[in-house]
Amino acid sequence: MCQSCIDQARRQFLTRSALGLAAGALVLGGLERPARAAAPAVPPTTLTPDEALAKLKDGNKRYVEAPQLCEADMLKRRQEVAQGQAPWATVLTCADSRVPPELLFGGLNLGELFVCRNAGNTADVATLGTIEYGAEHLGSPLIVVMGHERCGAVKAACEVAEKGTKLPGFIGPMVDAILPAARAEKGKPGDFVANVVRENARRTAAKIGAESEIVKHLEHEKKVKIVYAVYDLDTGVVEFIG
């Protein structure tokens, strides 16, 4: 066992202990029920990263070609997953109301996707922690960073990069995370916003792999894969790029 693996094992133990304590405290503090172990009540998915990716691609094909077949039996599923979750893919995407991952990946049901959303699908601390929780604790084997066509947050970053526009409130600092992609794509051939959507998704995926030691280790062990994609608002197609 290499030093990295030893460190990882220690970290996993500490994470599980901390999460267990936190879950117990919440239950005890809120409802005065006995503390429950933090481990999921259902086993993690057995899908490999590539199988999870193929399943998302199949789901998106179904959504594009036969959206009427995407209905889900949510009552039955709600009962199945009420006591635990074992999502088989994590999706970081935009908060845009036209981009709900469960729907555009084929009408997926409760308990299937672990979803992080914010305007511009960037990876701040909360998002990185959420992704780590999904991968390490829930056993989600695939992380998808998905930008989308005509993204408002990306458009705002393009305006800041081109014209120095000042954005109000917390929107400014939020968009700052997209600015490096906007500056890198400024002046390049093609549609500026579309180029930045793609580059921002690529950079966010790279950031997750570079900054999260937990994800890095799981990637090294081939338990997790990170990909990025762009969703087409007009056709409904998710293009997986890298």
Ligand SMILES: [Zn+2]
């Ligand atoms: Zn957006």
